[in-house]
Amino acid sequence: MYIKYLQLINFRNYKKLYIELSKNVNVFIGDNAQGKTNILESIYYSSIGRSHRTNKDKEMINWNAENSYIQLYVINNRLDKKVEIKIFKEGKKGINVNTIKINKINELFKILNVVMFSPEDLKIIKESPSYRRKFLDIELCKLNEKYYYNLVQYNKVLNERNTLLKKIDENTKSIIDIYDNQLSTYGAYIISQRIKYLEEMNSIGFDIHKDITSGIENIKFDYISTIPITKELEKNFYNSLVKNRFNDFEKRITTIGPHRDDFSIKINGIDVRSFGSQGQQRTSILTIKFSSLHIIKKLTGEYPILLLDDVLSELDSKRQKYILNSIKDIQTIITCTGLENIEDYIDDSGKIFKVTRGDCVEYDK
Numbered sequence: 001m002y003i004k005y006l007q008l009i010n011f012r013n014y015k016k017l018y019i020e021l022s023k024n025v026n027v028f029i030g031d032n033a034q035g036k037t038n039i040l041e042s043i044y045y046s047s048i049g050r051s052h053r054t055n056k057d058k059e060m061i062n063w064n065a066e067n068s069y070i071q072l073y074v075i076n077n078r079l080d081k082k083v084e085i086k087i088f089k090e091g092k093k094g095i096n097v098n099t100i101k102i103n104k105i106n107e108l109f110k111i112l113n114v115v116m117f118s119p120e121d122l123k124i125i126k127e128s129p130s131y132r133r134k135f136l137d138i139e140l141c142k143l144n145e146k147y148y149y150n151l152v153q154y155n156k157v158l159n160e161r162n163t164l165l166k167k168i169d170e171n172t173k174s175i176i177d178i179y180d181n182q183l184s185t186y187g188a189y190i191i192s193q194r195i196k197y198l199e200e201m202n203s204i205g206f207d208i209h210k211d212i213t214s215g216i217e218n219i220k221f222d223y224i225s226t227i228p229i230t231k232e233l234e235k236n237f238y239n240s241l242v243k244n245r246f247n248d249f250e251k252r253i254t255t256i257g258p259h260r261d262d263f264s265i266k267i268n269g270i271d272v273r274s275f276g277s278q279g280q281q282r283t284s285i286l287t288i289k290f291s292s293l294h295i296i297k298k299l300t301g302e303y304p305i306l307l308l309d310d311v312l313s314e315l316d317s318k319r320q321k322y323i324l325n326s327i328k329d330i331q332t333i334i335t336c337t338g339l340e341n342i343e344d345y346i347d348d349s350g351k352i353f354k355v356t357r358g359d360c361v362e363y364d365k
Contacts, residue, residue, distance in 0.1 A: 001076040001302040002331035010065035012038035013358035022351040026333045030355035036335035040307045042070050046083050047112040049105040057087050074112050081111050109142045113304035115293045117311050125273055125281045129262035136194050139292055143299055147193050154186035165252045184237035190258045195223045205291040212283050212322050219287055222264045226256040306332045
């Protein structure tokens with residue numbers, strides 16, 4: 001899978017942009033705040049219909065325009081696809097694939113798979129469980145339509161249950177059992193798939209982490225659930241909801257379930273979030289991202305597109321070399337401020353672009 005070309009109109013600081021990409025390495029160089037990350041954002045947005053930087057689509061529209069437009073052409077093993085996205089200031093967007101309008105955002109997931117690595121990814125390690133849940137949910141939604149459906153339904157029922165918990169009367173107590181049955185069905189599936197994904201990450205990530213750390217460190221991911229994990233997961237979930245009802249009524253919110261779950265990341269048995277060094281935390285993110293890349297290849301038969309947003313400067317030479325030695329046969333789009341330590345990895349098929357104030361020009365190597 002690779003992107004043949006990308007066109008932007010009034011997207012962030014790009015009034016008009018058309019670039020043809022190499023199916024191997026593409027490097028965008030330039031000073032900070034020139035628009036390098038905006039290119040990666042447009043590709044990421046085209047893969048899942050949301051930005052990695054903002055929850056407000058209108059922020060991606062050039063300040064003096066009414067809408068913005070993204071078009072890219074994806075080559076893959078099954079069928080080439082042209083993706084077109086129009087973003088409107090009132091918050092709406094229109095998405096066409098091969099000129100046919102799609103109405104459900106999850107239809108995009110089948111078209112373009114990307115793995116993005118940016119400095120903000122350290123939040124997966126350092127910040128609250130919501131960042132780790134979001135990571136799992138995005139990766140699983142891209143690969144599993146049933147997971148996406150169950151997640152949407154779970155969140156819908158959860159919101160309705162939480163609304164009900166704020167209205168304590170006799171009707172509330174009789175209706176809540178209906179919500180608990182639905183919540184346990186959807187929630188049990190979500191938990192089971194998250195556990196399977198982490199098992200895949202353990203299997204693949206173990207060797208990746210060993211390679212990066214020259215055999216010194218072992219990494220392990222463990223799911224932390226608010227529900228007892230057994231073969232009868234759905235039954236356990238329902239029983240836990242019933243048992244916890246008094247607490248939920250008191251707090252007026254659902255206090256257990258996959259929306260409260262987490263996963264731990266341990267190196268040599270030590271929790272990286274609490275006790276890991278900055279280097280160990282960065283290596284853990286590398287392992288997570290490259291594990292995701294190989295899981296996608298395993299399940300779809302194709303490598304996703306790899307987006308590296310100004311991360312090489314954040315890593316030491318050993319970790320830089322691991323990344324640059326691992327991108328063979330993978331379309332990789334890299335942003336950086338210079339070509340130091342990367343020129344040797346750009347062959348004749350690679351491309352280099354200079355980005356200056358929303359202007360992007362390819363130049364000869």
